[in-house]
Amino acid sequence: MGLRLVEKQGPQSQKMVIFGAIFLLMTLLILFSSNSGNDISPFYSPFRASSPHHPIKVTDLKKWAGKEGYVAVYGNKSLTLHCHHCALVTSSSHVLGSGAGPDIDRAQCVIRMNDAPLSGFERDVGSRTTLRVVAHSSVFRVVRRPAEFLNLTDHQANSAVIFWGPPTKIGREAKGTLYRLIQRVSMTYSNLSSFTITPRKMHKFDTLFQKETGRDRAKSQSWLSTGWFTMVIAIEKCDNIKVYGMVPPSHCGKKPQPKKMPYHYYKPRGTDECVTYLQNERGRKGPHHRFITEKQVFARWAKQYNITFTHPTW
Secondary structure (H helix, E strand, C coil), X not given: CHHHHHHHHHHHHHHHHHHHHHHHHHHHHHHHHHHHCCCCCHHHCCCCCCCCCCCCCCCCHXXXXXXXXXXXXXXCCCCCCCEEEEEEECCCHHHCCCCCHHHHXXXXXXXXXXXXXCCCCHHHHCCCCCEEEEEXXXXXXXXXXXXXXXCCCCCCCCCEEEEECCHHHHCCCCCCHHHHHHHHHHHHCCCCCEEEECHHHHHHHHHHHHHHHCCCCCCCCEECCHHHHHHHXXXXXXXXXXXXXXXXXXXXXXXXXXXXXXXXXXXXCCCEHHHHHHHHHHCCCCCEECHHHHHHHHHHHHHHCCEEEECCCC
């Protein structure tokens, strides 16, 4: 009788276990769906910024820079720019509403990036440009509006535009479409001193990234950002640097989570800043910019090279 009783109850016990599992699963799904409406974005989930990357070897960027590394696109010119105080204006939307334009224009030299415009934004970003650093991916957008981006408003003898990118695309030896386009524009605008970064110096930028982060740029599938090139060039050329609009490396991991902000001040409907930063920092398939890692390095450099950050201040 005892054996028969167990045989009869066995299937019922199994059914109860299965039913209990289904009930538990449904309960969890209900709880998840009720809470998901409060999520801002999967990319805004609690984020802990990676621990600061300690340099393999501390580099003295003043000595690292050297006197070479920039080649004139047209004519026999040298990049002799040197400034005591520089305003480095990022393309971040954090500059909007800052009213920092007059302060920026008072700087001895003003540095900008890519196709960040001035027209219509002068109150927040100023109206002068001494140096503009342009990535190969932004060349077409820049030359399409030369009066805005290439007619430098500073009228200093040392004002310049520096174009950077793979030597195969933008190098003098390659003489590809981008280089010919830059050369043609440089010939048209006689007041424009334009330069490209030599292949040797491009390699030095890669090596610097590895020394400062412990990551091999190519093996980690990382693309250096225009911000990386611009910050290093600013340290080369400036005694003091005031950076406008750059957030600290921990910004996107704050609690409560930061307000959504466009990545660029001139693209109000563009991608969200933190989504862009976190997607790139976490990305493993295909090349990505490591914005947060770069900012960790910038924070360390700030203590060495008289760099301050404003809007926001950190």
